[in-house]
Each structure stands twice: as C-alpha cells, then as structure tokens.
Amino acid sequence: MSKKKTRRDFIVIASYSMGAVGAGAAIWPIINQMNPAADTLAMASTEVNIGALEIGQALTVKWRGKPVFIRRRTVDEITETRNVAIDSLRDPQSDQDRVQKDEWLIVMGVCTHLGCVPLGQKIGDGKGEYGGWFCPCHGSHYDASGRIRKGPAPQNLEIPPYSFISDSVLKIG
Amino acid sequence: MKSSIPKSQFKNPVINWIDTRLPIFTAANEAVGTEHPTPKNLNYWWNFGSLAGVTLVIMIITGIALAMNYTAHVDHAFDSVERIMRDVNGGWLIRYIHMNGASFFFIVVYIHMARSLYYGSYKAPRELLWILGVVIYLLMMATAFLGYTLPWGQMSFWGATVITNFFSVIPFVGEPIVNWLLGGYTVDNPTLNRFYALHYLLPFVIAGVILLHIVALHRFGSNNPLGIDINNDKDMIPFHPYYTIKDFFGLAVFLAVFCIFVFFLPNFLGHPDNYVPADSMSTPAHIVPEWYLSPFYAILRAVPDKLLGVLAMFGAIGILFILPWLDRSPVRSAHFRPLYKIFYIIFIINMLGLGYLGVQNPEGIYIILGRVCTAWYFIHFLIVMPLLNIIETPMALPKSLSDPIFSSGSSGMAPAASRSKK
Numbered sequence: 110m111s112k113k114k115t116r117r118d119f120i121v122i123a124s125y126s127m128g129a130v131g132a133g134a135a136i137w138p139i140i141n142q143m144n145p146a147a148d149t150l151a152m153a154s155t156e157v158n159i160g161a162l163e164i165g166q167a168l169t170v171k172w173r174g175k176p177v178f179i180r181r182r183t184v185d186e187i188t189e190t191r192n193v194a195i196d197s198l199r200d201p202q203s204d205q206d207r208v209q210k211d212e213w214l215i216v217m218g219v220c221t222h223l224g225c226v227p228l229g230q231k232i233g234d235g236k237g238e239y240g241g242w243f244c245p246c247h248g249s250h251y252d253a254s255g256r257i258r259k260g261p262a263p264q265n266l267e268i269p270p271y272s273f274i275s276d277s278v279l280k281i282g
Numbered sequence: 283m284k285s286s287i288p289k290s291q292f293k294n295p296v297i298n299w300i301d302t303r304l305p306i307f308t309a310a311n312e313a314v315g316t317e318h319p320t321p322k323n324l325n326y327w328w329n330f331g332s333l334a335g336v337t338l339v340i341m342i343i344t345g346i347a348l349a350m351n352y353t354a355h356v357d358h359a360f361d362s363v364e365r366i367m368r369d370v371n372g373g374w375l376i377r378y379i380h381m382n383g384a385s386f387f388f389i390v391v392y393i394h395m396a397r398s399l400y401y402g403s404y405k406a407p408r409e410l411l412w413i414l415g416v417v418i419y420l421l422m423m424a425t426a427f428l429g430y431t432l433p434w435g436q437m438s439f440w441g442a443t444v445i446t447n448f449f450s451v452i453p454f455v456g457e458p459i460v461n462w463l464l465g466g467y468t469v470d471n472p473t474l475n476r477f478y479a480l481h482y483l484l485p486f487v488i489a490g491v492i493l494l495h496i497v498a499l500h501r502f503g504s505n506n507p508l509g510i511d512i513n514n515d516k517d518m519i520p521f522h523p524y525y526t527i528k529d530f531f532g533l534a535v536f537l538a539v540f541c542i543f544v545f546f547l548p549n550f551l552g553h554p555d556n557y558v559p560a561d562s563m564s565t566p567a568h569i570v571p572e573w574y575l576s577p578f579y580a581i582l583r584a585v586p587d588k589l590l591g592v593l594a595m596f597g598a599i600g601i602l603f604i605l606p607w608l609d610r611s612p613v614r615s616a617h618f619r620p621l622y623k624i625f626y627i628i629f630i631i632n633m634l635g636l637g638y639l640g641v642q643n644p645e646g647i648y649i650i651l652g653r654v655c656t657a658w659y660f661i662h663f664l665i666v667m668p669l670l671n672i673i674e675t676p677m678a679l680p681k682s683l684s685d686p687i688f689s690s691g692s693s694g695m696a697p698a699a700s701r702s703k704k
Contacts, residue, residue, distance in 0.1 A: 140462075143476065149466040169563065174468040176563045218563075222588055223447040225440060225565040246444060246569045247583050248644040263588045 153282060159213075160277030167230045169218060172281045176218035176226055177269055178242070178255070179279065186240060186253040187211055193252070200265045204254040207268060215271050215279070216255035220244040222262035227251060242266070311522075313496065319518035320525055321506035323683050327401075328504065328525075329532035330394040335492065336533060337387040342485050344380040345429075352432065354478040356471045359434035360559045378548040384426050385551045386540050388574035391419060400626055402614030403505040409606035411498040414491055416602045421488045423575060423599075428481035434474065435556030436566050442469045442477070444569070448596075451589045468562060509614025510679055517683040568643065576640030577633055583644050584656035594656065601663050608663055610671040613679065621674040625666050632658045 155172045159179060162168055167180040190204040208214055218226050222244065228234040229242035229251075237243030237250035239258045244251075249260030256265040271281045290301035290308060301307040311317045351370050353362040366373035395415070398404050404412035431442045446463050450456040465472030503512075512518065519525075543550060551573060555566045571579045581598050585591035601608075616623045636655045642648045 143465055144462050145464075145466045146472065149470075149472065171563060174466065174470055174562060223444040224450075225444065225569065226563065227565075228567070245565060245567050246440075248649075261583070261586050261588050261591055 155281045156274065157279045157281065158277060159279050164212070169230050170281070172269060177281055178214075178216050178218040178230055178266070180214045180230075180253070181212050182214055182253055189240065190252055190254040190256075193256075199257050200263070202254075202256060202265055204256075207254050207256070207265070209271075209273065213273075213279075214253070214255060215268065215281070216266035217269055218242075219267065220246065220249055220262055221257065221264040221266065222247055222249050222260070227266075313500065314526065315522045316520040318500070318521035319515075320504055320521045321512055321683060322517055322519045322524075323506050323508065324504060324525065324528075325507050326528075326532060327393070327397040327507075329529055329536075330390050330397060332529045333390045333532060333536050334387065334394055336536075337383060337390055338485065338488065338492070341380060341383050341387060342489075344376050344383065345482070345485065347376045348380055349482065352478075354432070354475050356434060356474055356560070359432060359474060363433045375544070378544045382540065382543045382548060382551060384429065385572070385574065386536075386543070387422065388426070390536070391422065392574075395419070396630065398505075399629075400616045401505055401507060402509050402609070402611075402616070404606045405609065405612075405614050406606065407502050408498070408505065411495065411501075412606055413603055414495040414498055416599075418488055418491050418495060419602075420599065421484055421491065425481060425484040425488065426572065426574065428477045428484070430556075430572060431469075431474065431477045432481065433556060434560045436558045436560055437553050437556040437569070439469055439560035439562065440565050440569050441571060442473065446473075448592050451592045470562075505614060506683065507615060508617060508680060508683060510681075510683070512683065514682060570641045573637065573641070576638075577636035578640070580636040580640035580652050581656045581659065583640070584649070584652040594660075598659060601660070605663065605667070608667040610668055611674065611676065612671075613676040618677040618679055619670070619674060620677065622670055625662065625670065628658075629662050632662070 153173070155170060155177075157168070157170050157179065159168065159181075162179070162181045164181050165183050167178065169176050169178055171177070187204070195201045195203055207216075218230070220227050223246060225244050225246035227237075227242035227244040227249070229236040235243050237259075239250050239252035241251040241253045241255060241258075243249070244260065244262065247261050249262035250258050251262075251266055252258050254265075255268075257263070269281050271279060274280050287302070290298045290305065292298045292301050292307055297307055308317075348366065351362065351366050351373060353359060363377070366377050368374075370376075398412065398415070427441065427445055431438045446460055446469065449459045449463060452459060461467060463473075464470070465476060506512070553570060553572075555568075558566075570576070578595050578598055582591045582595040585594050611619065611622070613619055616626055632655050635651070636659065639648055639652045639655060644652070
C-alpha cells in the first residue's frame with residue numbers, strides 16, 4: 110500500500126509551491142500599500158522656541174501629527190519625582206534617565222494605553238493624583254516625569270528624540 | 283431526452299420559462315413562500331430576523347445616497363457632512379435615517395440574539411447558524427465603527443484612535459500593525475480613505491454572510507418558542523402568507539418607532555462632541571463609544587491592565603462562538619428551564635448595566651460596578667451555563683406543538699431527560 114514517491118509527486122508539490130509563492134507575491138503589494146507612505150515617513154523635525162516658557166509653565170507642540178508635551182518643571186516637581194522608589198514603578202525608570210536638563214521634561218502627549226491625549230498641559234486641567242497628567246479616556250495617572258503611576262496604561266509617556274540647539278531653541282525629531 | 287428536463291411548476295408562462303432555466307422563483311418560494319414550512323407557534327420575537335434584513339437594505343440604500351455627496355478627505359469630510367445636512371436636497375433626512383438606522387440595526391439584532399439565548403436557538407443542530415450570526419454581529423460592529431469615523435468629528439477621530447490602538451497590545455508587532463492599519467503614525471487622511479473604502483465594502487460582505495445564515499436556517503428550519511423538534515406536518519404552516527403578513531405588521535410597527543427617532547429625536551442616540559471637527563491635539567474630556575458598543579467598552583475599562591483589558595473585551599465577543607458547547611442542557615427553550623430563566627434575566631440586566639457603565643466616567647463606584655458586571659458576564663457563560671445542566675431539572679416537554687402545555691394530567695408529556703436521549 111505504501112505509495113512510492115514519484116517524479117510526478119515532486120512536480121505537483123513544486124507547482125503548488127510556486128503557485129503559493131506567486132499568490133503571496135501578488136497579494137503583498139495590496140497589503141503593503143496600507144503601510145505609511147513615503148511622504149508620511151519623511152520624518153520632519155520641529156524647532157520650538159522655548160525661551161519664553163517660565164518655570165511651572167507648559168507648552169504643547171505638534172510633531173509627526175502627534176502632540177509633544179514640553180514642561181519646565183518646578184524644583185518641587187523635580188525633587189518629588191526623584192524621591193520615588195524606582196522599584197515601585199510599573200515601568201521602572203529614574204527621572205534622570207528621562208530628561209536631558211533637569212528643568213525640561215519633553216514627552217509625547219500620547220497616553221500609552223490607547224492613544225488619547227492626557228490632560229494637564231493647560232491651566233485649569235486636572236493633573237491627576239501624581240502632579241503630572243491625567244488621561245480622561247480610561248483614567249491613567251502620570252507623574253511629573255511622565256511615568257505611569259496609576260490606571261491601565263502599561264508604559265511611561267514616550268520620549269521623542271530631541272536636542273537643545275541653544276538655551277531657548279529645542280529641536281524635536 | 284428533452285422530456286427529462288424538470289419543468290417549473292409556475293403557471294405564468296414567462297415566470298415558468300425563466301424559472302425552468304434559472305430557478306430563482308422556486309428558490310424564493312422555498313425561502314419565504316408557500317413552500318417553506320414554518321412552526322405554527324412562532325411569536326413576535328421571531329420578527330427580528332427579517333427586520334434586521336430590512337434594516338440592512340435601508341442602510342445600504344441610504345449609504346449609497348450619502349456616498350454620492352460625501353468627500354473622504356480630512357480637510358473636507360466634516361464640511362461635506364454639514365453640506366449634506368444643510369444644502370443637499372433631503373440630505374438631512376437621508377443622513378438621519380442612516381445614522382439612526384445604525385442604532386436600530388443594533389437594537390433589532392440585540393433583540394434577535396436575546397431571542398436566540400432565551401429559546402436556545404443556538405443549540406444543536408443550529409450551532410453553525412448561531413456562529414454565522416455572531417460573524418454578522420462582528421462585521422456589523424466593524425462597519426459601524428468605520429462609518430462613525432467618516433464625519434471626522436471629535437468622537438470620530440478619538441474613537442478611531444482608541445480602537446486602532448487595541449492592536450498595539452500584540453507583542454512585538456503591535457506597533458507596526460497599528461501603523462499599517464492607520465497608514466501613518468496617527469489617524470489621518472490615509473486612515474479616513476481606507477475606512478471609507480472598507481465601510482462601503484463590509485455591508486456587502488454582511489449580505490453574503492446573511493445568505494449563508496439563511497441557508498443554514500433552512501437546513502433545519504426555525505426553532506420555536508417551545509424549543510422542541512417538530513415531527514408532524516400538523517404543527518407546520520407555510521411561511522407565506524402566515525409569516526409574511528406577520529413580518530409586515532411587525533415592520534410597520536418598527537418603522538413607526540424608527541420614524542419617531544428620525545424625525546423628532548435624530549441626535550438622541552448620538553454624541554454632541556461629534557459635531558465638533560476632529561482635533562488631533564485634544565481629546566474630549568468624556569470620550570464614550572456609541573451605545574451599542576458600550577458594554578464591551580465597559581469590559582475593556584474594568585480591567586486595570588492594557589493587554590488583559592483588550593483580551594477581556596475581545597474574549598467577551600469570542601465567547602459567543604463557543605456558546606453552543608458551553609450550554610450542555612438538551613432542553614432548548616427557557617420556558618421549560620426554571621433556573622436558566624432566572625439566570626437569563628440576570629444576564630440581560632447585567633448586560634444593560636454594562637451598557638450603562640460604559641458611558642460613565644471611569645471613577646469611584648463605577649469602576650467597582652464595572653468589575654462586578656464584567657466578572658458576572660464571564661461567570662454566566664463559563665460557570666453558570668455549563669453547571670446549570672447538572673443542577674437544573676427541566677420541566678416536562680410537550681410531544682408536539684398541539685399538545686396542551688399545562689394540562690392537569692401528564693398524558694402526552696414525556697420527561698425532558700428521557701426525550702433528550704433519543
């Protein structure tokens with residue numbers, strides 16, 4: 110009963126395989142056209158004048174279509190974020206690792222839960238229980254270092270690539 | 283040889299000529315005509331399948347009309363919808379029908395599903411019929427979500443952001459998948475364009491699955507309020523005229539209620555924030571889904587962990603696929619299941635509770651209630667349903683639809699357990 114492998118079997122398998130490869134090759138462009146296009150990928154950088162920002166003030170700028178939060182933090186905020194036991198954090202990271210200059214916190218204004226923009230930039234906004242930001246969608250609280258402290262978000266607010274061109278000009282991207 | 287070709291039975295010569303070559307009239311007659319035998323005791327809960335079909339037709343017709351006036355571009359979408367409302371002839375009416383039609387489609391389908399749950403219509407041999415129904419329900423939710431994005435209001439934008447971000451929980455490839463779905467790093471023009479294309483496509487996919495749903499239905503015919511198998515012709519009546527007339531009456535009542543909403547309460551079921559143009563820099567303070575997705579939103583929020591929350595939400599829908607195997611009781615209708623009847627009512631109340639909680643702020647007591655209701659949703663399906671068959675003693679089932687159900691003696695009755703063994 111054992112069927113002998115014949116050359117015909119090889120031809121059949123080879124034909125099906127080529128057919129599958131061909132079908133995949135034909136489908137791929139249809140799938141790939143949905144990926145970000147070249148103009149979307151062209152990652153523009155944004156230069157921001159931050160010279161006018163006083164201590165305790167915040168500024169929101171747009172980069173890659175998303176808001177970036179810039180906050181010039183008070184001394185209290187900085188000491189408070191640095192006194193937190195890092196092990197107790199959900200996404201353990203020290204404040205020093207999240208800033209280039211102590212005063213300036215630059216984070217993406219996009220909640221790491223499901224992408225809402227947290228509140229806390231404007232005067233009068235609730236800043237959540239940890240003095241940073243509060244996401245109204247599903248109740249995530251971030252501290253003044255942009256670290257997740259309470260709520261469903263899994264990670265700290267993302268830090269975009271940035272550099273200080275001068276004391277008053279910040280380049281994001 | 284020519285004599286062996288089966289001739290159509292229709293008397294009208296034109297219909298006969300066509301039907302002999304393309305038996306569409308025979309097919310229609312067997313689907314909703316005199317040749318489709320139907321249990322004689324179907325109540326008004328059995329109206330909602332055909333109502334759902336009619337609603338889909340209304341949605342497709344008004345949707346095509348809207349598409350003729352809509353512009354799928356982030357700079358023009360919101361304005362083109364406002365133009366439909368203000369300038370296009372009868373545009374306000376067409377849009378309000380389409381907008382409220384979505385809600386009413388879900389109302390009808392939820393009642394249709396609740397009917398199936400109560401009378402055990404999902405049980406053998408109708409498991410695939412039920413599963414196809416769940417597929418239709420999933421496609422409906424996808425279509426409704428895509429359509430809600432098109433007016434490009436604040437709720438459109440942020441709803442699209444939140445829902446596409448569900449996929450970011452997938453390990454390693456989550457972020458690339460989200461970017462692939464969006465066509466960029468945020469919800470933007472490429473997103474709007476593809477959502478529009480898919481929103482136009484999916485209703486026709488739904489129509490295709492409905493065809494399969496109907497084919498599966500006609501394999502064993504409709505279930506009935508007593509949930510028993512029918513073995514004699516006396517219990518059957520032809521679909522036409524008995525149920526066509528009943529469906530038409532139900533349709534008239536449905537359309538009357540529908541018109542009250544379209545003409546007098548057109549925005550009652552919507553959210554005012556969606557009349558604010560989309561702003562990618564600010565999320566509305568109270569972001570809520572449309573009411574028909576609210577129970578699942580409540581489940582998502584009840585779990586304080588991103589991955590588990592999304593899994594619970596998809597699991598809540600996925601669990602419906604295996605329902606025919608979770609419920610082990612051989613008795614279909616809750617009519618004869620005293621305990622299931624109680625748990626069914628609790629389940630419906632719990633579901634309404636989840637719907638209510640999904641539109642509340644995630645604070646204080648609402649978080650706790652959300653967790654209790656979410657837990658109960660899964661307990662109902664995973665623990666109550668399988669256990670009921672063990673602890674519940676069903677009432678005696680009648681042998682046929684003609685048997686008196688509450689007779690003084692037990693003549694003509696057979697214990698449920700012995701029936702199930704056949």
